[in-house]
Amino acid sequence: MPVFNQYYYEPLETKDVLRLVALDPATDERDPLSCTIFQCRRSAQRQEYSAISNTWDEQTPSQTLEIRCDDDISYVRITANVDALLRDFRAREKPCYLWVDAICLDQTNGEEKSQQIPLMGRIYGEAKDVRIWLGPDDRVTAKVFTLLRLLSQVLDVQPQWHMAERVVFHLNEVFCRKDGVVGLKSLLNFFSRSWFSRRWVVQEAMLAREAIVHCGRYSIALLSISLAATRFLSLDVASYPVNMAASLREPTTKRGILELLWYFHEAECRDPKDRIAALLGLVPNEKRFPLDYTAHWTELYRQVASLAFGLNDRAINFQLLRVSAPCPIQEMPSIRRGSLTGQSLGNGPYLSFLTYETQTPTSGILPHLNGGNIRFSPLTEASHGSIGIPQSAGNGVTESPT
Template sequence: MIFFNEYHYEPLSAEDEIRLIELNPAKREEAPLKCSIVQHRRSVRKNDYFAISYVWGNPEFSRNLEISCDGDVSYLRITPNVDVLLRRLRKLEVLRYLWIDAICLNQADEIEKAHQIPLMGRIFGEAKDVHIWVGPQDFLTAKLFTFLRQVSLLPEVKQAKMAQCIVDVMLNIFGNTGTGLQSFDDFSNRVWFSRRWIIQEARLARKATVHCGNCSIPLPVLALAAKRFQALDMSSYPMKMMANLNTPARKPTILELLWTFQEACCLEPKDRVAALYGLAQNAYGFHLDYTAHWTEMYKQIAFSVLRNGSNDIKLQLMLHLFEFGAVRAPSNVDYPSWIPDWSNTRQRGLPYHSSIKNIDTYEPYPTSPGYPTKATLKLHHGSLQVHWNALIGGSRGWRVVYATNSDSPIRTEEQRTEKVKSLLLELFPSIFAPIFPIMAVAALFHLVEQFYYPNQNLRLKSSPYDEFIVKMIQQLPKMFHTRLLDTLRQTSRLLGDFCIFKMKPIGSEHQHSVGYGISSQQLQPGDTMIPLWNMNWDKERGMSHMKEYMYLRTKTMLVVRRTQGQTLSGKNPAETGRIVGWAVCVLLKGESIYEFDLSDSTMWDDDLNGEQQCSMLLA
């Protein structure tokens, strides 16, 4: 069909002005869609319109919206999804005032979008009601919504009792649990629950209703039911998303939002931030500039956090770096190595702060990673300055003296065996190695195995290098033999997935100390290790038996590759480097390489004074 009068937008004339559509009523669903588009100032017309949250769907603009203006009629092309939801939401006899981005924003005007998009949180928050359209219903939708309502009404009981109550409700409504679970899973996997922009649209709503065809359910009811499912360890990202859509009791930070909704999708990398901006408390002084390139936007967040956040907030940024990865800037751009790439989804490669591997399991946001003593982070003229205590990290950090290399492929079992023996001999130069280094490495391996390979059925019952390990541990107390043998058997698997390394403190202090670590990145000898925070032994499964016998610390550490020094405020040149990775490590403090100091029951980092602080600039 050829349109002789295509609709043309009038520019918004005031700072707080928005467009609304006045949707004409109709008694028949198949009647043509007709409306007017009017401009209103938000300061004048608050809470007098309904906002619509939906998914654009296939960008096929094949439907017509008739628009009347001063007696003239023009047309705007809309998608089939917008056409369906408008027909569903229009009234029978009265006008309905709606805000919907596909129509109320001039999609061809980038300047208008740059101004209006940061205001979308307010637009949805000031609406009388938010209508959430997730798509057409299926033959089980009505039963599912009944089930969700009844689950939300269950009294709060212990987890086991709640599970049985949910099963009873499901059997009563669906007849069997399989049908009910499949219906809930299918519903949670609808596209709306995977989109990023809908998060602030739902969470900021004064009131919100979810529509699925002709079936409707209040959003708080849906969120509470999903939260109860999530608490029963039925973890998936859509369920986590659903459980977190209710209005929060407090405004979260932008870091917490990026962490929680890490898998929510959007087309533009900068929308990973923009779509959540309206939800966040402005604690760090970050202001959204939608005209900026996405890498610059991420950089602005990191700088705002480092400039205005507490030290715990700055350490949260390091956790984001570990799980999102770093932004990969073009080789000709001098870009900081510590900017998280929020365009990725989170992946937890090692227990840097948590022993839970599944990031969709119910888990509170880590507001304070690790526990004292922690490194201190500061922003210094565009560089990240990290301070640590010399008694823990050495006056110049720890140096990697050996690291496994994953470049050489292992083709035969014989090669695998030789590689394992070679690694163990590098870690312990003598077959009759000191007792405590062996126990420290075994403790580290056990920590990672419990985290990365939790399925005990996959554990090796024997290995070609059992005899070699038995000789190595024969001088240790017999009470540890079985556990150590079982743990060290898994070395070949760790070699296939991680870089294993040995390190020594740089400088004269603690020259007989030694450390061991595991990293998801490839390290090389000469890399510097900087301690960030302690990991808690008591929280790690199966680790407590070592604590009484060894004087060691498990730490999360940064892997830094040194560069040339730069001057700090007229003082001597400070050492500088770039972050190339991160690792989980154990550190042993020893008086000699064969006699480790176990005489002092206090921790290394108790009552350390500020005079022992060392630092490095990270570019």
């Protein structure tokens, strides 16, 4: 692709504007992909669109998408994954209107991303539907989707082993085996697809009016997958992806950012800033905060910590209670690095990424409520995933990440 044909992103006119893709129709799947990109004001009457939820999968752009603008033709590079989903969603006769982050966001413009990322929740919530792309199908996809539909229709029963019996029955029924092993492995392999482990997809799925999961030629409602995952948990063989799929039916409107960070602490992302940014759309309006995506990730983490203290977030107080025993500061355990993956002090969820320093407590109450000084220490790249790493307790005791 010649350099002079590279598509140039026109700056967004206002903060209330987003870009949409009008994907040209084609009767043959092998036809080249082409589209137009236009800006649309969210507050005005706008074109209905489908928002795409997919993962980058560490792919480098290897395909091209033709973009028509008046009499000019230019190109953007896209990954093989985006190329495949566009071909699958392309209509035969009419343009298909889509929001695809890899195309609709100028990935090289940090200022634009700071402006658009806080709107992600609304972009997905206001779409007519969200289409989730898991990748190509394989030889067992049809059976797995049949199994998911059957499990989603199983009535909730107690005790747990009754539910487990029904799950095993359907595993054997669909895969024509008596031991359930083949069906079990096939279902676990399905949930091992990268979409179920990624962080951004959580709000994309939970805020959707309607969500449809596509795997190559096959599709199924996300609600069916979530219900099936809930039933599958009765076998006690689940992993985070299965738990995540099951949780997509649960309301999150009352959860603050700290609760969300812990609830989805195993969800993966490439950029440290996205550990927070990817969940911001699920935070209630009264608890949201401005996001500067151009700032270093350590500054963003400090903002979250300070905000939580300012809002008197109960989640923080519950965790501070775990370490507020009336003992000299030098007797307190060293606070070491934890990466939002379950490592925490006293088995609590939040001290793994939020630490603090106080004056030596004089009573058993919370130190920071008894004249203590809250101070957030500088972060280092080695402590990726931590909100605060105390450098010194002020009494000769040094705290250092390991």
